[in-house]
Amino acid sequence: MDMKINILNNSAWKWTGVLTGLLIFVLYAGSGCHNYPIDEDGLIITERPECYVSNFELLGVDYVTVRAAGSSLSIDTLACKIDVIVNYGTDLKNVYPQFSLVTDAKLDPKVTGFVDFSSLSKQWTVVSGNRKIRKTYTVNITVQRPN
DSSP states (O other): OHHHHHHHHHHHHHHHHHHHHHHHHHHHHHHTOOOOOBOTTSOBOOSOOOOOEEEEEEEOTTSSBOBOTTOOOEEETTTTEEEEEEOTTOOTTSBEEEEEESTTOEEESOOOSOBOOTTSEEEEEEEOTTSOOEEEEEEEEEEOOOO
């Protein structure tokens, strides 16, 4: 009989602990929620007005950079222009651009896969975190001359 009461007491303590933990979690999670607006992509709209590209990379079909060794990458945030030199022989119809943006900004259109750069120039728009500022960046590719 003592064993049965002891098992019931242990079980009651376990459920009390579980319910207490659940209550603490709900209260904690609820206290951290703010009523931030959400955009059409499900991203939080913040108050940040910054709107620029901080880094850029161009990858080939093997996901390795196609930028020419020793060439510099030029990102002009005032002129909204990115100039990159790629290796001779790069398959320009299948390159994967990677943008690093300022915090909370987003890119339009989204990069969802390989892009055809055979025209040597493409445009993307960077949208600020507060979604009020839009800057269109032109990415220009120059193919390195063969040796």
